Amino acid sequence: MAEALRFECQPGCTECCRQKGFVYLTESDVLRIAAFLGMTVKAFERKFVYRTRNRARLRIPRDASCHFLLEGGCSIHAAKPTQCRIFPFWPELLDSKREWRKTARYCPGLDKGPLIQIESARAQAREMREAYPGLY
């Protein structure tokens, strides 16, 4: 990776929300999103969360990529899951030019906008590693 990179999320775009894959949740994601929706944690979990022994993730609806993706974008934007907030500064993307370039094929915000120092991007990648220790 270079010393700095460019990124600016593009208004109206929702491409990253439409990609295949899981949206993993931290325990604080669960509490925050349930509160944002005005639901009890129990009701939120029942409706939107799938748990395995070590992980929690959003359930995927049958006919869409995410329950919270509406026409205007993410309907829980202010409280969205950590991995959604940190994208595209995920460790696996920052650590690999190839993966970064692959992501640029669907994310029009990569290589646009203001320069972001690599240290600041790496700090976000660290937050991601700490938030989801089972994934890294």
Ligand code: SF4
């Ligand atoms: S794909 Fe990129 S530009 Fe589009 S919403 Fe996601 S982060 Fe923003």
Ligand code: SF4
């Ligand atoms: S929670 Fe919001 S940001 Fe994350 S995938 Fe769903 S719609 Fe996109």
